Amino acid sequence: MMDSERKAFADVTTPGQWDAVCSLARLELLETFSSHGACSIAELAHWLDRPADGLYHHVRKLVRAGLVREVDVRKVGRHRESVFDMVADELRFDVDPEQGRNMDRLEQIARAHLKRAERLLASAAAARAVRLARPGKNTHVRGDEAWLSDEELERVNEIVDELRSVFAGAKRRRTGNLHAFTLVISPVVRERGASARPTSRQQQMDMEQKETGA
Numbered sequence: 001m002m003d004s005e006r007k008a009f010a011d012v013t014t015p016g017q018w019d020a021v022c023s024l025a026r027l028e029l030l031e032t033f034s035s036h037g038a039c040s041i042a043e044l045a046h047w048l049d050r051p052a053d054g055l056y057h058h059v060r061k062l063v064r065a066g067l068v069r070e071v072d073v074r075k076v077g078r079h080r081e082s083v084f085d086m087v088a089d090e091l092r093f094d095v096d097p098e099q100g101r102n103m104d105r106l107e108q109i110a111r112a113h114l115k116r117a118e119r120l121l122a123s124a125a126a127a128r129a130v131r132l133a134r135p136g137k138n139t140h141v142r143g144d145e146a147w148l149s150d151e152e153l154e155r156v157n158e159i160v161d162e163l164r165s166v167f168a169g170a171k172r173r174r175t176g177n178l179h180a181f182t183l184v185i186s187p188v189v190r191e192r193g194a195s196a197r198p199t200s201r202q203q204q205m206d207m208e209q210k211e212t213g214a
Helices: 015-021 024-036 041-048 056-064 103-126 150-173 201-212
Strands: 007-012 068-076 079-086 088-093
Touching (some): 015 024, 015 056, 088 103
Antiparallel strands (some): 068 079
């Protein structure tokens, strides 16, 4: 009988756990478990369109890290295969920006997510699955910068929470078409400062002259 119950959260704190998640290949496995539920190696290979032989090492590393576990063993023909799943619905990362703890690891995860997004978009484009017109628009590529007040930043956070809630509900339902979103929001920090908004080009030039002593 499958033991498929997940915890709500699992903490990523140890070096072994960080090594396990800071990998594009293992990040893809975790995302597949998250969206598809418990899978065998053969099923993971099918969903990821990758050879099964190349996945065993990565699954074992996630199991050793305590982030994935075997939840069932089932008979397939004359063979038996293990079924794996995440131990929790969501991972929490031990990061302290003020102390600088594990910020390098957070950057590694961000790079892996962005690389995965690039691959997914390329695959969708090659399959001519991208839709940019409404209704049915399924692809967004956008970068933006803006001066946000505290209230506006909180509104952005609420919108992100709402988007994640939509995806979380869809994961449980598992109907419709599979989509992915990747999101990075960060403050803009320049060496020369980005804390004041010039109201005109002349003011900006005046500020630059003061900084250089001209």
